Amino acid sequence: MPENQLYVAPWGRDSWPGTFEQPFATLPAVQRIVRTRTASLRADLVVNLRAGTHVLAEPFVLSGDEGDSGGNGHRVVYQAYGYGTATPEEAVLSGGREITGWRPSERVGVWQAEVGELETRQLYVDGRRAPRAALRSGIPGYVTKTETGYVTDSTVPQSWQDPASIEFVFEGVYPWSEARCPVAGISGDEHSTTITLAQPGFGWARELYSAEWTGGTPPEGSDGIWRTLTVPSSAENSASFLTEPGTFALDRSTPGRHVLYYLPLPGQNPAEAEIVVPVLEQLVVGRGTEESPLHDVTLRGLTFSHAGWTKPSGPGGFMHFHGIAYYDGGPLQKVALAEGMAHVTAPERTEQVAANVEFASATRVTLEDNRFTRLGGGAVGLFGPGRDNAVLGNLIDDVSGYGVAVNSGTGTRIEQNLIHDIGREYHGTPAVWVADSREATVAHNEIHHVPYCGIIVVGGEHASRVQVVENLVHHTMTVLADGGGIYLNGRQGASWAGGTLVRGNVIHSTVTSYNFGLYTDFGAAWVTVQGNVVYRSDTPIVLRVTPPLENVAFLGNFWDDHPAGYDSPPPGVTLGANTVLPKEDFERALAADPAGADILASAGRVAPRGSRRGARQER
Numbered sequence: 001m002p003e004n005q006l007y008v009a010p011w012g013r014d015s016w017p018g019t020f021e022q023p024f025a026t027l028p029a030v031q032r033i034v035r036t037r038t039a040s041l042r043a044d045l046v047v048n049l050r051a052g053t054h055v056l057a058e059p060f061v062l063s064g065d066e067g068d069s070g071g072n073g074h075r076v077v078y079q080a081y082g083y084g085t086a087t088p089e090e091a092v093l094s095g096g097r098e099i100t101g102w103r104p105s106e107r108v109g110v111w112q113a114e115v116g117e118l119e120t121r122q123l124y125v126d127g128r129r130a131p132r133a134a135l136r137s138g139i140p141g142y143v144t145k146t147e148t149g150y151v152t153d154s155t156v157p158q159s160w161q162d163p164a165s166i167e168f169v170f171e172g173v174y175p176w177s178e179a180r181c182p183v184a185g186i187s188g189d190e191h192s193t194t195i196t197l198a199q200p201g202f203g204w205a206r207e208l209y210s211a212e213w214t215g216g217t218p219p220e221g222s223d224g225i226w227r228t229l230t231v232p233s234s235a236e237n238s239a240s241f242l243t244e245p246g247t248f249a250l251d252r253s254t255p256g257r258h259v260l261y262y263l264p265l266p267g268q269n270p271a272e273a274e275i276v277v278p279v280l281e282q283l284v285v286g287r288g289t290e291e292s293p294l295h296d297v298t299l300r301g302l303t304f305s306h307a308g309w310t311k312p313s314g315p316g317g318f319m320h321f322h323g324i325a326y327y328d329g330g331p332l333q334k335v336a337l338a339e340g341m342a343h344v345t346a347p348e349r350t351e352q353v354a355a356n357v358e359f360a361s362a363t364r365v366t367l368e369d370n371r372f373t374r375l376g377g378g379a380v381g382l383f384g385p386g387r388d389n390a391v392l393g394n395l396i397d398d399v400s401g402y403g404v405a406v407n408s409g410t411g412t413r414i415e416q417n418l419i420h421d422i423g424r425e426y427h428g429t430p431a432v433w434v435a436d437s438r439e440a441t442v443a444h445n446e447i448h449h450v451p452y453c454g455i456i457v458v459g460g461e462h463a464s465r466v467q468v469v470e471n472l473v474h475h476t477m478t479v480l481a482d483g484g485g486i487y488l489n490g491r492q493g494a495s496w497a498g499g500t501l502v503r504g505n506v507i508h509s510t511v512t513s514y515n516f517g518l519y520t521d522f523g524a525a526w527v528t529v530q531g532n533v534v535y536r537s538d539t540p541i542v543l544r545v546t547p548p549l550e551n552v553a554f555l556g557n558f559w560d561d562h563p564a565g566y567d568s569p570p571p572g573v574t575l576g577a578n579t580v581l582p583k584e585d586f587e588r589a590l591a592a593d594p595a596g597a598d599i600l601a602s603a604g605r606v607a608p609r610g611s612r613r614g615a616r617q618e619r
Helices: 027-040 201-208 583-592 594-602
Strands: 005-008 045-049 052-055 060-063 076-080 091-094 096-098 111-116 123-125 128-130 143-145 149-152 167-171 178-188 193-197 211-213 234-236 247-251 258-263 275-278 284-287 294-300 303-307 318-322 325-327 332-337 342-347 355-360 362-368 371-375 378-383 390-392 395-399 404-407 413-415 418-420 432-435 441-443 446-448 455-458 467-469 472-476 486-491 500-503 506-510 518-530 533-535 550-555 573-576
Touching: 005 027, 027 045, 027 060, 027 076, 060 294, 096 303, 123 258, 178 201, 201 318, 201 342, 275 303, 284 294, 303 355, 355 362, 355 371, 362 378, 371 378, 378 395, 486 500, 533 583, 533 594, 583 594
Parallel strands: 005 045, 045 076, 052 091, 060 284, 076 294, 091 303, 284 355, 294 362, 303 371, 355 378, 362 390, 371 395, 378 404, 390 413, 395 418, 404 432, 413 441, 418 446, 432 455, 441 467, 446 472, 455 486, 467 500, 472 506, 486 518, 500 518, 506 533, 518 550, 550 573
Antiparallel strands: 096 275, 111 258, 123 128, 123 275, 143 149, 149 193, 167 178, 167 234, 178 193, 178 318, 211 342, 247 258, 318 325, 332 342
């Protein structure tokens, strides 16, 4: 066996030497050998994962100070066996557990399985996500909000099974946000029902989701969606809500003897199906420090699947604020909107939705040609003062939260990825989030069918020279409002040269009302928006926001309508050589314009033949 090749297989043994013929069974076993070799590398050290599901008993942790990094100019590579050939094997890293012992319940058509102390918010049946059972109409009857929850003149909630497992969902509590709050208990008589919500979650929600208009009217197009915390839009996770085939509920009414209920799809037999729930919350974790980063590690050709995130099920619920950020207690502040005529309440400090694959303080870590799917948090997180990390050519789909999140760091590349159907549970999370970063590049990705924004770039103290170039972003904002296909806010640098460049992107089909296809918001500064195509949105761009835009230029773009105030832009905005094409025939007119056709041809993924990235999707 070559010194630089190691092997792991689901059918291997940890007592074996890790050769092709006698592979290890687990990643921790091969990691012990890797750590003995990294100090003297003369070539990349490659760990080959053979075909099958590698079930992780705990997260696979790579540390910056324990020999997990590459060295001497070489990398440690974890890859599917055969990567780069015509016949790569499919190796899956799973944090899931298969649920067996299904039997018909007392309710006709519903099946059940006892699962002990298991906590889960996701269930996958034969590879398909089964949504939690939901009552889409929320609380029935005439409903009044109280200090501790709600009172309704309907007695129906008194019949809901296991009320303490129910979660209320507040969609669009701010237009860009969604809250989730658990129920603590339900009581009542023949005249009314009292629903008490869990604390501190409901108290936090009442304080956080508070907007006030002190003059004028809400922004144009936003009438009816600017509101504070009212009644929930839906309720989830009770066996009483099992009316739609293919949905499930987890009953936690008996401590230590939780029960899963599942209403099968037509012709489906749960006793014969593969039914998996996540039991781990992270699959791979890379940890370093600024002084000793994890470095020179590559993961490629792998599938990461079946990890969850259960914090929103706790008494604090999920108080989403914006993007990947949520409120978990602490001081609040008033933030002015609409030129001083209104304010919203915002946290002084936020937490971030957990990533199922996370690297913190890492340098030259590359995630390439992987698939991230059937995940319950965010897919990929790159956090802290890292440098030159890359997320390249991955497929990210069926994720409860965001696709890729970058907080801080320098030189991060997010390129050639296909990201779709994310935000399945946490609708306010974007496909790509970049915050307070230097020299990050988001390029040639295709992003589609997401509930909020496709790409969000947030400024900050260290933000400079971010490039968002030649992406194809479509069918965004499918659930929430006040966002766009690409969204930027805050100061993005200190000069035109050091600011953010948004160039050559194609953005279309920004679905819900009150949106801007390409949205510079909330004091965005030092942003150049050049040579983009924006169509089929409420409005292509916006010029007047609070705080106002500063040093933002829109040059040489194509769109299907000029925004309000285009003829008299505010002082901080420069407009030049932008072209309006007719809405009813936009695509034909764009293709007939040489500059427009060039933008259209260059945007999106350009993948090598045979790559996991696949062929470019239909536009």
